[in-house]
Amino acid sequence: MSAEQSRAVRTVEAAFPPELRRGLPGYRPKVLRDAVLAALEWRTAEQVAERVGRRWYTWGFCDDAAHGRVERPVGIAVRLVGDGDCGAPRCEDGVDIDTGGVCPRCAERSARRSRPSARPVETSPERPAATTRPGPMWECRRPDCRTPVKGPRSADQLCPSCSAETP
Structure with a gap:
């Protein structure tokens, strides 16, 4: 790692909440280093640090920590810094970081998911149709x-x- 990359990784690591940092090992796991470096390909260290803080709360990890359920802290840290599901380089959890508007790819994917399926679901006595969604x-x-x-x-x-x- 270059000195610049090392500084950027430390900036991101400093954004990890104390509850998460307490569970991380004393050394930097390779998988976490690689995840941070991958995130830094598309974002500045400050943007990735902001992502970590936002996701910690919006994805509910803060609630887990409050109840003592921070299991696999390295995995949580990797998820916090990683890219979202969209795949668009300028998408930040559904928001286009250049315009501040809704990411077009995410909006398209959401529209596709909300359309009813064109193919009917076949049911049989062994596999009845689902009538209700299971609760939380x-x-x-x-x-x-x-x-x-x-x-x-x-x-x-x-x-x-x-x-x-x-x-």
């Missing part, structure tokens, strides 16, 4: 379990297996 994910309240569960929360807030074990 929630965790079993037993500290030794914490199994993630889809759908409506049970009255006792236990996953099905813990609920079955409880007399």
